[in-house]
Amino acid sequence: MRISIVIFDDFTDIDLFLMWDLFNRVRLPEWDVRIVGEKSHHISATGLITATHGPIEDANQSDVVLFVSGRGTRTKIHDKLWLSRFNLNPERQMIASVCSGALLLAALGLLAGKTATTYPTTKQLLEGFGITVEEKPFIAHGNIATSGGCLAAQYVAGWVIEKKADKEWKDLVLKSIQPVGEGLKFSDAPELMKLYGPSAKVSVV
């Protein structure tokens, strides 16, 4: 079970790192999360240098492909060489976007005939692809989903984890990042050790 998160220069920091952190909380032996891009490193919108684990083509062999957002999407929707490296298939892959990542799904022809959501500042641009944009945090049509607003990445993660792991993992992972007293309780500590035990990928927070 491989999840590829696609990045590019000028990506929005939190849209990558929130999904990355959530997916890494799932402790299943075959669970493989990677960041892919066209360079060995990409620079985020705030200037953070982030290494990739593999090339764009890794996405084509993944069970789940996720597109982050950022100003870089405005360049990438016109980058035919970059777009041509993707060979995605919603029949066998779950494919989703956060915020302006929806522009990339549109540019790849994956949103044709579907409704979608995106960040407020990119609504018009997405409509320019002939797509009906709805004011919702998350919209899924079969194996293709879009989300709008950085924290809506939780819906994307939940959608994937429930389908590729199970509802128990989904509920536990999403609960594990909620504020204490607002979804997370001190009495949840024993259950949380399932995420943070000795062999966990993510350490105890």
Next chain:
Amino acid sequence: MRISIVIFDDFTDIDLFLMWDLFNRVRLPEWDVRIVGEKSHHISATGLITATHGPIEDANQSDVVLFVSGRGTRTKIHDKLWLSRFNLNPERQMIASVCSGALLLAALGLLAGKTATTYPTTKQLLEGFGITVEEKPFIAHGNIATSGGCLAAQYVAGWVIEKKADKEWKDLVLKSIQPVGEGLKFSDAPELMKLYGPSAKVSVV
């Protein structure tokens, strides 16, 4: 106005990157956000290599000092050399933690006589410092604050931004990451350009 976020090896990814992204949305000329640590790079709990912008001592000269969480805190509370490099003063600095970062505030003697909050799995360890731990997302006593649960970093960011910028910036920055239809509306687009305009630090998401 300098904000230093203190990291170390085995830090929790989202606790750093959420605060980092939020603080970088404030567009004020004198607004300086940096990641500090004892090495040129630190490795997150999930293995991401993150560069620091300066040494720990930069925190001592900062207006705001923030401690992230992670398994690394268990080592750092016993690292007397590391702790001795801090010379923080809540009379002139705002100081706060996310999740197990509260252990570091405690080890530095900053929580003496105060109530605090932390992540469920570190409640007992924090109590071991003689501190009364309350099941709340955010607790502030004057210039010292603790938060529990990764997404409670929003309370820390809001607390700092309201005090060091103003309530308008706080409200706009926190709104900008909410899910569409759940705190963020398509009609917010013009206002959001204040964060993402041509000279913004963070690009349009």
